[in-house]
Amino acid sequence: MTTAVLFSGVSRHFGDVRAVDNVDLSIKPGEFFAMLGPSGSGKTTCLRLIAGFDQPTAGHMEIFGETVDGVPPNRRSVNTVFQDYALFPHMNVSENVAYGLMIQGVPKDEQESRVAEALELVKLSGYGDRKPGQLSGGQRQRVALARAVINRPKVLLLDEPLGALDLKLREAMQEELKTLHRSLGITFVFVTHDQGEALSMADRVAVFNDGKIMQVASPKEIYQHPSSRFVADFVGSSNILSPEFTNSVLGQAAWASLRPEAIRIVAGGSGRISSRCVSKNYQGSTSRIALDAGGQSLTVLLHDGDESIEIGDEVALDWDADKVHIMEDQS
Template identity: 65%
Template sequence: MTTAVSFQHVSRHFGTVRAVDDVSLDIAEGEFFAMLGPSGSGKTTCLRLIAGFEQPSSGHIEIFGATAEGVPPYRRNVNTVFQDYALFPHMTVLDNVAYGLMVKGVDKAKRDAKAEEALALVALPGFGGRRPSQLSGGQRQRVALARALVNQPKVLLLDEPLGALDLKLREQMQVELKTLQRNLGITFVFVTHDQGEALSMADRVAIFNDGKIVQVGTPEDIYERPETRFVADFVGSSNVLSPDFSKASGGAARWSSLRPEKIAIERSGAIPAGMMSAVVTVRAVHYQGAGTRLNTVTVDGSALNVMAPSSLGRFADGEKLTLHWSPESVHVMGRER
């Protein structure tokens, strides 16, 4: 499989700050790859290194086998879609989309035709004569995509492009982005701090923390089999079980991860054979429609979050519950941090 982007021991320092710290990574051609992490974790700096807006302090970057260091952004076969879209307000939608082709010296008739094709790709045919101010947020996001795609880049970089949209539109655009990427076959590198976006769209996800990649894998790998406490805590919501708690509840004395939806509730106190278990007290109840999230605590003070289905009815603060779960639901982590 062809490698679209390769990082080989790449670092980027700003004074004493190691924004990117010895990152090695290969992104395949045609892959939808997400970089996920908290603010300041290094993911956006990595995106800027691919785009050419930053240069590495050390290490080596290749884009489709060609050395990227020292190559200016306009000479790289990549395009970037930013969160704020950066559309020119005084230009029509068509001229915004065609802008990159104009800079390259493409004649007007040809660039307008290509811009119309790009608008059709993002489901905006006939919108070329409008101004950005006449569009909704979702439509402006599509125009920004069309402007990036009209140059036919081999790699499309997306820097939190859905962050300015409301929840319903963001979910709609997640589906549209994934479909567009599949149809075009272009390598997408998507930066986000939203775990739902990364898990629902990406073929693989890299989790960043403190300038380093702490885990790379499929969305299922990342969610079901976190390698560290940081990944378990950051991606979704997980119960990180200490070695003492794991042993007391019937498992191995190792740091482990247990997702709230894997825990069953038994109000009668009975525990099915072969299950791990704990007796807890409900500390807080959070109704969430399809289910209820319970914050509970064991006698020894260990906290357990549980997702209870609505069919179990209501719960009350202070209620005693018996929890049980399958040993197969517990993932033993490779390391604590």
């Protein structure tokens, strides 16, 4: 089976800055692939390398088995949804969406029917005559999406496409993107700094840091078995256990992770350790409790109806031994 996008030893340096540093990656056909990382971690540069807006300093890249080294963007069967949409301000919605077809020289009547189809797909039928300036952020986002998918690309690149939308709209668009991905069956490569977005939408996630990929795995794997402290910390909400702590509790000195929901609060005197409540954060159906266990900070989820714990209380904790995940990368 071919790979949709292949990076082999790819680097992109800007002067002394190693934006992308010797990355190996293979994205499967039809996959919804997320590139997750903080700003400046190289995820957007990787996307730009796939689109062809940027050229690697070193390494080799393929898209569906064809080498794209030195191939300009206009000769790659890849389309991009830009972060700020990049709609052409002097064209109306229909002209924007038809742009790729017009360039290819598709006959006018076919252009029209395909534009109508694409606008229907993004629920913007009847907006064809509007200018981008007359649309809301969410609508522009849909136009950008229609303009990209109308060309039936092999790979669709999305650069933080939901970043500029408000929370409600973002959640709705997440659903729509997933539906669109299922119905089109093409490879999606999605760049985001929002771990919730990446985990909820993608089939696989690559976590970037400092131009390197820290881990590539399914969202569940990333969440349950982060391979390094960085991943555990960035993907968030997991407790990172220090070697000192694991040594005293488990008898094995190593960095490990333990999810908040795996920790149980037990009656005083029993359990593995005792700790003190440092802060409490009410979040509706649950509360997050921050605890201090002799220098090791731990987060525990407290459900509505659980025994109430106040700041300063002594709390005894327990968990199943197999829930503690020793990280592969101990650096």
